[in-house]
Amino acid sequence: MSELIAAGLLLFAAAALVDVLPGRRAPYAVPYLLGAAGSGCLAAVGAVALGRPGHAPRLDLGGTLGFGAAALRVDALSGLFWLLTFAVAVAAGLTAAGWASARRPGRGPAAYHALVLASVAVVESADNVFLFVMAWEGITLGFYLLTAAGHRRIGPAVATFGFGKVSGAALLLGLLTGTARTGDFSLAGLAELPAGAARSATWALLVLAFAVKTGLAPVQVWLPRGYAAAPAGLRPVLAGVAVNAGFYGLWRTFALLGPPPAWLAVTLLLLAALTAFLGIAHAAVQARLERVIACSSIENAGLICTGYAVALVGALTGSERLTAAGLIAATLQTIAHAVAKTLLFAGAAALEADAGTGDLERLRGTARRLPWAAGGLAAGAVTLAGLPPTAGFVSEWFLLESLMQQFRYSAFPYGLALAVAGALIALTAGFASVTFVRIVGMVVLGPRDDRPARRAPCRADLGAAGRAGVLLLALGGLAAAALTPLQLRVIGAGLAPLVPREVSAGALVSPWVVQPVFAGFSSLSPSWLWVVMPVLCAGVLVLLVAASRGGALRVRRVPAWRSASGGVHGDDRYTPFGYANPTRRVLGAVLRTRTRAVPAGAAPPGSGEPPEPGPARPDPGPEGAGPVRTAATGGTLDYASDVVEVVEVYLYQPFYRPLRALVAAAKRLQCGRLDAYLTYMLIALVGALALVAALS
Structure with a gap:
């Protein structure tokens, strides 16, 4: 297995060299295909580590770091994350190859892509403190280079790098706090850290480090701008692959340090649930497709960390079943997020390249011209909307069920925190459906735009490699939902360092029925949903056609009704701006919604591109304007609505x-x-x- 690990890392190095060496003649897709091949090698190693308990493949590095022996060691937990991360990275590499073939980017992005992949591989397998820190800084550097590539404005890159350095500093300080007491530079040595102030400080610093990278409030402000600034075809590797290193860090911290301080678990639970709610609130009203997807990454980070915090509460209360329920829910969320986010960004990259913009108002119906990109976008959106029978539905069901166990514990702070988090997650799930229905309804299923500018031949729809990547992700995500019991067995094997396998096996009622570990509380059969739902749908359609005697199949076309008053003109269908307007009004207290009418043609304040990011500058977050024609005056007014990023404006701006x-x-x-x-x-x-x- 060491040879396969070395082969994967060497393929990443080869991808970088092919991209940066002068006189390159290889096709643009080659570096990304090499990265996909390297990812396949590491995913295979992860599968072997999970399939052979007690056997941990490793690649010895000796004492080259100067801080004791170092190695890449793939135990059960590392194997779980290698399998998840690099199986998705294979598909992300294929979609990037299709994007590169069509867009022909210059030198650099493919090398940065390879740097991120190699750094994530080392983070998820390093057994030495300084090797871990160096790889973590490699991820930060790769993020910075990708967000700065091809941009004259370096604001997003500076913000990404700045928050990355905060994360790295917290990580280094936390690990050194632990190793100073243990005298051992191996990560496993942190398990010997005695209880006390040093252990609590190490816990808090490591959680801060990983929270910055995953985008947990209040340190999430860099993430939407950083993702949006990266090359469109390489956003999947940031959102669907690299972010998993942060979640791995949280899981590994729990495995090494055991139960955290009570205040940290409760704080993390509440902050994670609030992060999910704030993330989906902003995603629901964004005017650009890439920013909708990026803001939803904040929501997903909150959902994942909520499940993780539930597991921490279980550890503090001595309940292995609650720990298992939380970790299983969080891991299922991680899998669904990785697959769906990669699909969304891959499809969005093709749409953005074809339309020349990410503005939702101009993307209406565009996806009809690119069926493969539209299919990937729709599959990712339906998954993150949590609709059955997708993996997103299963993971959200597990998460909500784990939060409902608060009645089992008499400790008031834990029960109250679980109840509040449950309410926020329920609200988040509802607004997630609204958010992604807008994407599917307006962009994928929207009416064709027959303007001449939209009738020009479109570019290649993702290319052959990109189509293979989207198909792999879509089928993989659907199979993960249909085979949830098998997926839970794999997750249970990977979580063995945190909870005993016999405890996590409590999530299986029977070979095809699952439960939230607690027997008799509730159960679900995702596999049977794949049988029952199509049968019910077909039955309803048959009854409808029979009852209407075929009338349901006849189409009646009439002019759209606009108003009882004459002279009212305008769109006869919802626009993305109009569809999101109720959400702006309902969440006005959270989003600080501001509305106004401006003269026709006058650009409302802040209606251009978002300002350069940075922790000190507020983003007014303009969400677009919809034209409203008034018959009373015969003139035209533009109705504008802005929202505010409250964390940035009220937390960071005062320090500017x-x-x-x-x-x-x-x-x-x-x-x-x-x-x-x-x-x-x-x-x-x-x-x-x-x-x-x-x-x-």
Whole structure:
């Protein structure tokens, strides 16, 4: 198995070299196909690690780091995440290859893509603290390079890199806090960390590090801009592949450190549920397709971390069944998110390339011209909407069922936190349906746009490689839902380092029926849904046709009704802006919705592209404007509605001016004189010595 691990990493290196070497003559798709091949090797290693309990494939690296022996070790937990991450990465590589063949990007993006894949592989298998940190910084660097590629404005890249460095600093500080007490640079050595302040600090710092990367509130503001700024065809590797490294970090922290401090578990549970709600609230009203998908990534991170926090509560209360229920729900959510998000971004990349924009108002009906991209977009949207019989429905059912177990525990803080989180997740599930119905109804199933500009021949629909990737993801996601009992057995094997397999096996009532680990509470058979739902649908259609004597099949065309008043003109169907307007009004207190009427043709404030990202600048979040023609005046008004990113405006913006002042003061110290710099170093040294003397 070590040879297969080495082969996967070497294929990533080859992909990078093919992309950056001068005089490249290989087709544009080759580096991405090499990355897909390397991902296939690592996914196979993960499957072997899961299928052979007690056998952990490893690739020894010796003492090359200088901090003890290091290796890539694929135990059951690493195997689960390697199988999930790199099975999706194979499909993401194929869709990227199709995108590259059509778009012909310059040198660089394929190498950055390979860097991210290799770094994720090392993070999910490293057994040494510094190897883990170096790979984590590799992910941050890859994110920065991808978001900066081809952009003159580096605001999104700077924000992505800045939050990535915060994550890296928290990770390094947390791991060093633990290793300073254990004296061992191996990750496994953290399990020997005694209970106390150092263990609690390590827990908190590591959760912060992984929360930044996954996009948990209040450190989620970089994620929508970072994803949207990356090359369209490479967003799947960021949202569907690389983010899994953050979830792996959370799972591994739990496996090493055991139950967290009670305050941390409750805080994480509430923040995760709030993150899910805020994420879907903003996704529901976004005006650009890529930002809808990116904001929904925040929602999915909240859902996953909610299940994880339920498992932490189970560990604190001594309930292995609640721990298993939470981890199973979170892992199912991770699988559904990885598959669906890759499908969504892959389909959106093709649509954006064909239409020349991601504006939903201009994408209406566009997907009809690109059936493969439309199919991928629809499959991903239906999955994240949580509709049966998809994997998204199964994972949300497990999550809600695990949150309903609060009545079993008498500890008031835990029961209250579970109840509040359950209410927020239920609201999130409802608005998720509204959000993705808009995408499917307007973009995929919307009426054709017959304007001349839209009748031009479209580009290749994802290409052969991209179609293979979309088909692999769509069939894989549907098979995961239909074979949920088999999927639960695989998850149970991967979670063995956290909960005993016999406990997680409680999720299986029978070979085809599942339950939320707690026997007798509820049950579901996703496999039978695949049989019953088509039969019921066919039966309803037969009865409808028979009862109407064929009339249901006849089409009657009449002019659309607009108003009882004469002279009212405009669209005779919903627009994406109009469909999202009720959500803006209902969630006005959360989104800080602002509406106004402006003269026709006058660009409302902030109606252009979103401003450059950064923790200090508020994004007014304009969601578009819909024209409303008024018969009373005979004129035309534009109705504009803006929403506000409350976390950014009210949490980060107040620190913007003080930060600017601090930076300006720091710049004055950069005088370019060597004697001044030596003086600064002397002052810092004297201060450090004085501090050490005072503490001793």
